[in-house]
Amino acid sequence: QGQLTESGGGLVQGGGSVRLSCAASGYMFSSYNMGWFRQAPGKEREFVAAISWSGGTTYYADSVKGRFTISRDNAKNTMYLQMNNLKPEDTAVYYCAADSQNGSYYYYEEEYDYWGQGTQVTVSS
Numbered sequence: 001q002g003q004l005t006e007s008g009g010g011l012v013q014g015g016g017s018v019r020l021s022c023a024a025s026g027y028m029f030s031s032y033n034m035g036w037f038r039q040a041p042g043k044e045r046e047f048v049a050a051i052s053w054s055g056g057t058t059y060y061a062d063s064v065k066g067r068f069t070i071s072r073d074n075a076k077n078t079m080y081l082q083m084n085n086l087k088p089e090d091t092a093v094y095y096c097a098a099d100s101q102n103g104s105y106y107y108y109e110e111e112y113d114y115w116g117q118g119t120q121v122t123v124s125s
Helices: none
Strands: 003-007 010-013 018-025 033-039 046-051 058-060 068-073 078-083 092-099 119-124
Touching (some): 033 078, 046 068, 046 078, 078 092
Antiparallel strands (some): 018 078, 033 092
16 A cells, blocks of 8 residues: 655745655555645645656646646655745645556546645744
């Protein structure tokens, strides 16, 4: 059974940067598309970014485009989310996810069948 573990969250000032990591174990991580989602208090979980199994294709929500960068290192079984120029509205629990079927609907959480436990990112104003 596959397992995903996020790390790197914390408290950061507005305009600052944070890098999240998602370590995968127990399955063929390098062959799965991956994604990041987030859930703010009182809101539904939303798509943030996705990356193809090879790392060659990336997708971003409009709200983070130009500020966040998704990447992966298949040799280390790890995916990353570099978040720059953070804003208070980026405050949320961030989740990484894996899609074993490599489907096309990368922005739908239903596409993903493995999820991490989440890591909190809090951006102060």
